[in-house]
Amino acid sequence: MAYEIDFVGVGDECKKDADAIALRWKDLFGNYKIAVYDGGLQAHGEKLEQHLNQYYFDEDTEKVIDYVICSHSDSDHTSGLKNILDKFEVQALYMNRPWLYVDDIWDKVKDGRITKGSLIRRLRDEYPYINDLEEIAQDKGIPIYEAFQGTVIDGKLRILSPSKEFYLELLVESSKTPLINESADNAFSRFFKNAFQYVKNLIETWSSEKLRENVSTTAENEMSVVIYGEMDDNFLLTGDAGIRALDKSITYSETIGKKIKDNVGFIQVPHHGGRHNVSPSILNRLIGDIVEEGETTGKTAFVSVASGSDHPLQMVVNAFTRRGVSVYKTKGNIIHHHRNMPDRQGWTAIKPLEFEQKVEEWED
Template identity: 45%
Template sequence: MNPLIIGVGLGIGINYLIKKLRGKKMNFEIDFLPVGNGDTSGDAIAVRYCEDGTNDYKIMVIDGGTKDSGQALVDHIKKYYETDYVDYVVNTHPDQDHASGLSIVMEQLEVGELWIHRPWLYVDEIIHHFKDQRMTEESLERRLKEKFSSSYALEELAEEKGVDIFEPYQGKQIGEFRVMSPSKNWYLHILIPDFNKTPDKKVAVESIFEKALNVIKGVFESLSIETLKEDGETSADNESSVILYTEFNNKGIMFTGDAGIQALNKAIDYYDMNSVVLSDAISEKIGFIQVPHHGSRRNVSPDVLDKLLGNKGQLENKIAFVSAGKDSTVHPRKVVVNAFIRRGCKVCATQKNLIYHYHNMPDRESWSSITPLEFSNEVEGYD
């Protein structure tokens, strides 16, 4: 694994918290570790930050990828963060490529808090959403724990080790980061009944993933010609991804997991409703953003990217990281990379590399600058 570094010094106003942060000078580093050895992609992210002039570091792990990448996270934190303690472990959603490696983190490091959704705690509130009239609360709870086995295993491990468990719903605070989506009501009453991993919903809907993705020959794009569609649709479990946001040094940092257009719009709406300065659009604040769902074209649209990043034709003033398998033929989509570049982002992918974004943190010996992804004049066509 060749560690690569990107060191561009970039930093919503959510109530008093962001007002307070705007007066702070924060030092931070964000590490995206590679996940998978082939075409598969996943997320394994570590973050360390402190207020300038102090050594009071806080460490957060966001998803753990596979067991192998979970071990890599542990080794990385010990080597570069020089600790075996993690303040916050966040599982954005229950997919194996996000949750599996966190068990290694939980087993080998001391953890302060685990943040994870636990829908099995609310079976009495959601049982009426499901089709099987013979289902009891006990059987639904059992089925949810089986379907969300990786997440439930983290809960059991946390309870065994005495780690505090919290649920990351909209408005919750995880260190300096605010949960922007999902809301508890949306998660339990809209998303959970639609999860691919939950029992059949009353209204049967054909899964968007039942149709093979047949890519036709490439189509032309330029900086002024965009072919990304507005009607991208992802699964409910992806939409349930925790979206995290903070502002360091007057610049926004956003982690998106596998969130789709619905979740991103809800995060933007939450920002707008809670902004300290109403004239501050989130697009004017974002300095660093995770490209959702490894760069899938189902998860973003021109409209939502305009809201998040600003209009097309900007100068390069933002950093976007994307987790993608080293041999992936679909992640990230060129049409998505182009869309981020048009809106002022320097886009960097993990693929086989560990990539790193920082502000005023210790240098790492033998690390080198990364080459961002290039704009493509030929992108994937649609079915």
């Protein structure tokens, strides 16, 4: 089935990495179906609106978005979706809301001062962006659906992760859920990582890489809704998924006979190309083993980064490249991937990122 997908950047308007993705495909009757997967920050939501109006709609078509999917709660994925819900007729919103599952995690609450009502309020306060999306959707009569493993949207977009069980596990682990107090050491560690400056002093070769196996990301990132798109060239949208979510996505895809490594030709690089979301072994299972130097497999990867960003990290680019994948970054621009759809007038091909021997030092 023909489709196209756009990763939307905003030039110099925003210096923070964010994901805003639009896609459409033709159904069996030749009609377009349109979906938005994440809306970035406010500037991305406004740019996404402009892009949809210019390339997905015209004066003779109703401005209807069939599906909006919010991968997870971080502001760089959710803020811009408020603009999309406001400006377009949206048929369905897929989004997981922590406060709906208070009963499921209530036995983990150790503080006797917390009531179910107060926990719900605290969760809404801790996840304000998806709380805002819920309010807009309810005001406009947009139905909201859970986005758990096994859900299939329009027969084409299959959710691989999270399962509800995994989501609840992550909800309990999250520092935003007041069940376990975060230690000072953990708080310092998060601050140190955020403040770390990347310096390319490590050397990689084609046969040796500096990615690590035992790395982790936040519980919220692991909550990302991972989408397997079943089109002419199957694709994978990952949000900010980490190793645990990717592992569960791969395992589930294998159980349903849709092995990602063998069937997916286009993939979103998780978390803007951060190195705490992938490892050598997970990439071997996700996209394939290392190929001969300079060889490509025909697979493509996109990564959303701001203009001037230090992401994607070079060791992540190298890891995808040595497995035969051509990697492209937005760098504040809009980049376009399509299969069996008309070319856009004035749009030109861009070059993939290159393999480089110098990569970033680790924090420790």
